[in-house]
Each structure stands twice: as C-alpha cells, then as structure tokens.
Amino acid sequence: MESSVKLTFYGGLNKVGGNKVLLEDYAFNVKIFIDFGINSTEFSQTRSNTSKLTEVKQLTESHVLPREEDVPIQNLYSKNFIYDHTKLRYREKVDECENKTDPPSDLDGILISHPHRDHYQGLSFINRNIPIYAGVVTKRIIKALSLCSPPKFENFLHGLKWIRYRTGNMINIKGLEIYPVHVDHSIPAAYGFIICTSAGIIVYSGDFRMHGPLRLMTMDFIRKVKEISENKEELVKILICEGTHINKGVIESERMVKQHLSKLFNYMLFDYVLVHYDRVDWDRFRTYINIAKKYNWKFIITEKDAYFYNRLNKKAIYDTMKDPNIEINKDILILSHDEAKLPWKKGLYDLLERDDMKQRRITLEDLKNLEGKFFLYFASNWDYNKIKNFLPTHLRGIFICSNIDPYAEDYRFYKNKISNELLERGIPSYRIHSSGHAKVHDLIRYINEIKPEKLIPIHTNFPELFRKLFRTEKMEIILPTREVPVNIGG
Numbered sequence: 001m002e003s004s005v006k007l008t009f010y011g012g013l014n015k016v017g018g019n020k021v022l023l024e025d026y027a028f029n030v031k032i033f034i035d036f037g038i039n040s041t042e043f044s045q046t047r048s049n050t051s052k053l054t055e056v057k058q059l060t061e062s063h064v065l066p067r068e069e070d071v072p073i074q075n076l077y078s079k080n081f082i083y084d085h086t087k088l089r090y091r092e093k094v095d096e097c098e099n100k101t102d103p104p105s106d107l108d109g110i111l112i113s114h115p116h117r118d119h120y121q122g123l124s125f126i127n128r129n130i131p132i133y134a135g136v137v138t139k140r141i142i143k144a145l146s147l148c149s150p151p152k153f154e155n156f157l158h159g160l161k162w163i164r165y166r167t168g169n170m171i172n173i174k175g176l177e178i179y180p181v182h183v184d185h186s187i188p189a190a191y192g193f194i195i196c197t198s199a200g201i202i203v204y205s206g207d208f209r210m211h212g213p214l215r216l217m218t219m220d221f222i223r224k225v226k227e228i229s230e231n232k233e234e235l236v237k238i239l240i241c242e243g244t245h246i247n248k249g250v251i252e253s254e255r256m257v258k259q260h261l262s263k264l265f266n267y268m269l270f271d272y273v274l275v276h277y278d279r280v281d282w283d284r285f286r287t288y289i290n291i292a293k294k295y296n297w298k299f300i301i302t303e304k305d306a307y308f309y310n311r312l313n314k315k316a317i318y319d320t321m322k323d324p325n326i327e328i329n330k331d332i333l334i335l336s337h338d339e340a341k342l343p344w345k346k347g348l349y350d351l352l353e354r355d356d357m358k359q360r361r362i363t364l365e366d367l368k369n370l371e372g373k374f375f376l377y378f379a380s381n382w383d384y385n386k387i388k389n390f391l392p393t394h395l396r397g398i399f400i401c402s403n404i405d406p407y408a409e410d411y412r413f414y415k416n417k418i419s420n421e422l423l424e425r426g427i428p429s430y431r432i433h434s435s436g437h438a439k440v441h442d443l444i445r446y447i448n449e450i451k452p453e454k455l456i457p458i459h460t461n462f463p464e465l466f467r468k469l470f471r472t473e474k475m476e477i478i479l480p481t482r483e484v485p486v487n488i489g490g
C-alpha cells in the first residue's frame, strides 16, 4: 500500500495546552484531528483584547483556533454554532445545530483524548456533521461541564455527533485502525491513542502520569503499544508525547497528598479548611473526602459541584467513580449560594428536595454561624466571591491551595490574589498537591519503553530539552513549526 502520512500541529507546540493535531493518511484517504483544545492563556488574551466574543472569526484571527484557509479541510467550522445573547437567538441556534444543517465536511473525525478544556474546548465551533470520538465517561464529563458552565459560546455543544469508545475497542475509519487505551491523569476518562497508519504506528500519549492512584492504566497503555508493535513486527514510527513536566523532578503522588493532610490533621489546630482544586479532579476529591471521614469533619460543596458529581456517580461502572456518592454520603454538606433558576439545576431539584438531603443543605447564612470542623471547597473564582464574605469569623481557618498543575494563569491567581486576600482576613495558606503529569524520570521511562523511531514533544514549554535529554539515543526528535506539515513515509 502506498504510504504517505502528514501530521500538522495547530496548537500545543512550545506551550502547555491547546493540542490540535491534524493527521492525514493518503493511503486510507483519511483526515482526522487528534484533540481540538483551546489554550487557556491564548483564549484569555483574545478575550481581554476583544470587547465581546461572538464569532469564531475572532478566535481564528488571533490563532486560538486555526483559520479555515490554513487547514486542508472543507467546512471545518459550524455555520450555526454562534449565538448573540443580545438577540436571544439561543433556542434557534440550538435547533439549527441539532438539526445538522451544516454543509458536509471531509474531516473524518476528531479524537478527544480526555475532558480537559485544553484538549476539547474547540468542539463548540465544529461542523455538526463531523464525528467526535470520545470515551464513554469522557463524553459524560464534557457534557456535565458544559451544562454547569455559563451559557457562553465556548460551552456550546448542542448537536455534536458523538461516537463513544472504551478501552478494548478499535476505531476503524475507512480502514485506518485506532486503539484508544486508558491512561492515568488528574481527571477520569483519559486516553492515549495507538494509530496504525499506512506509514507506520503513530502513538499519541495524551496527558498522563505514572504516580497517580490509577498508574496501572498507563502501564496498560504501554503494554498495548508493545503488543501492537510486536504483532505488526514494526517499531513505533512516531511518538507524540506530552512533556508538561520534562523540566521538573518532583517526587510526589496522590498518596503523599493524603499523608501530608494527615500530618496536618494529627495536630489539627484549625476549625475549618478552605480548599481549592479543579472540580474535575476526582482523585483529589476522593482524597479530601477520605480525610474528612477519617477525622470526622464535614465536607461542604456547592450545588453545582453536587450536580456534577451526581452525574458522574449515576452511571458509573467502576467502584472508584461511585464513591464518594453525593446522594448518600453524610459527610458531604451542600451549600446553596445562588437562587437563580439555571438549566442545570433542574436535574438536581428532586434530589435536593428529598428529606435526607434537606438535612445536608446549608445556606450562606448557616455557613457564617457554623461551628467548626469542616472543609469548605470552592471550584472557581465565582464560588470564592460568593462565599468569602460569609466565612465564620469566630473560627480559625486556613486555606489549602490544592490546585493541580501550576502552569495556568489560574494558579498564580489563586496563589497570589486569593492567598493575599485571605491573609488579610487572618487565614494563612498551605500548598498541598500532586500533579496530573508525568515527571521527567517517568517521561524518560515511558519513552524508553515505547522506543519510537521519532519523537515529537507536545504540551510542553521545553521541547528543546527533549533533544538534550535524548542526545545519546538513536531516536530522532522532531520539533515541528505550528501549521507546517511533518511528512512521514510516502
């Protein structure tokens, strides 16, 4: 079979987040994108430079998303996705997207590796005829996040054509075989891909770690790569590997987060703990709930958190996703701080009206007067602003910034602005965390196990470092330029 494959990177090079990799395989006549994320820094810069975001053009002109004329794809973007809040055409746009009135596209699909926005958020703008391949739980999390996010255009997923996969499935696109396999990351439902192209095996690592509670999943991925490589009797041609922490040699794990919290709790001198981490970080949530249970503390989350976790609980297959269970866990209290009748709340009303749940609901006024021994969780700046004036002043509290992966501007915000503000209120800060990304020693181990002929670093601020770290190896390190195709075989 004639082989000619091209990889073009439209995001995620020389920076963390925003992966968008176009794979074109001419022998199979297939074009797919691997991830279609938005880089949060690029997005917020565009947002602050633009009076109001209403069109995809504003994002393509600033290269947050690729310009249609720079991508060899017909009708990449939806003609309908956009709506103007001032004209209240929301329902009309939903109908248009759901009725798939977009013209046909020659893109055969978009593979989504995991439900972090820097890997999927561009989907809002995609032509509704393009199939979106996502893990079963990956899709569930993306939809739950969208439903409990403000109805802004970057959360507009109506009418997308989802095709769901699980580990063990093989995706076949016109004969091109793709194997999605789970990996451990700071969010459930993260995958890497093994793609059997006409030019050889291309492996896409996705975001992963090897020090988390589900580290064996990453080992499953490596095992599958080896199995396919042996069966085909060929080496991995290309490894597209994330390198968020290629520059950092920290030894840490989720278990250590638990141990550090336990140390604090063995001599607990505080009445409450204000805590922040990413809402989608299920492992971190489980760690904190375990500590709350062990030391007989309550754990306060908002209605929105309850809604999100309840959606994950409901259809969970794995026990790890069923527990903590929002409906029955008596250590969890639910704070209402927003009376607005938002669409996502409909899914929560019945649950919250149950007698046993009513006893676990508190208001901001209750919060102010609570006696101690509780965690108060906030997921966002929005939540923080709601609660900050209701923190109990008769108690001694601390803030634990447990946010993962301090590469986003978010991190600096929480660390500096919120920490300083809380300090003025007499609340000192702690930092207890563990990252969602493999450390330098784990990255080297991972790459050595996969043994690719060529390596393309992605999702890293230090791509050049790969060249230096692997200078004695035979492996070629390719550092592509954004939007310039890399030819493989053919």
Ligand SMILES: [Zn+2]
Residues within 6 Å of the ligand: 114, 116, 185, 207, 436
């Ligand atoms: Zn991620």
